[in-house]
Amino acid sequence: MPELPEVEMICRMLRERILNQKVISVNVLLPRIIREGDLNTIVGSVFTRVYRQGKFICFDLDNELKMYAHLRMTGTFLWQDDLPKKPSHVRVEIEFEKGTLLYRDIRTLGGIWIAENGKPPWKKMGVDPFDDEFTSERLSEMFDKRKIAVKQALLDQSLIAGLGNIYSSEALFKANIHPGRTAGSLDINEITRLRDAIKEILTAAIEAKGTTFRDFQLSDGKEGGFQDFLSVYRKEGLLCSRCGTQIERIVQAQRSTYFCPKCQG
């Protein structure tokens, strides 16, 4: 499940592969992946910039068009020439002058938007954890009086952009905060710990080229390495690396949360 580090890795690959190249042709194998606009309209355009907004990938073209992509659970971009053979579940192909970009998505929850007016597909984008604005003061304002669990607050993309289920659990463990605490109940010391933990976890995950759990793979088909450094995610019943207590799993908002009941008590 691509979260900020995985999306960041894909952005870096895309910059290496498709910048300043003209689109020769497109092939939409599954039409509903194109959520808005017509992919054919990008033929002949040159991609001039690729960047990330939360978990969205944003593409600037050399005209009025903008393209956006969200990978959701199982989406990814692959550079065909880097692969030994063509993968399954390819939903969209974009042929460039120097090769072909594949959009692969097993569960087809992801999507691509072509915006003629440049308008992004998201409603409200929260602060990016690597932005200077991501301070403990800002986090404190976001959480103030909020009654939702802090784990759920971390997943709210209109507050903080880029965290998903894996890194939310990991950050709370690193900050020694119980995931069930209400967001509004955290004091400034806890908020500062959490803010620092989020940045540290995401930085380490990017260094390890992301977490591969089931589906995620890098542009060349290789796997990320951060799954080897996870402390709690998917480790129910295993012993906490810090204190030896069994890791527990709870369900919050229909999603699994993993934590150490002693360290995060």
Place this chain on the structure above:
DNA sequence: ATATCTGCCTGCTCGC
């Protein structure tokens, strides 16, 4: 305004 619930999707794992 905030909080909660549902539907979207496919592949894998588990129990019978």
Place this chain on the structure above:
DNA sequence: TGCGAGCAGGCAGATA
């Protein structure tokens, strides 16, 4: 061996 149930979960949209 086959098969259905349960699960993985990000997000939009609906509802409370």
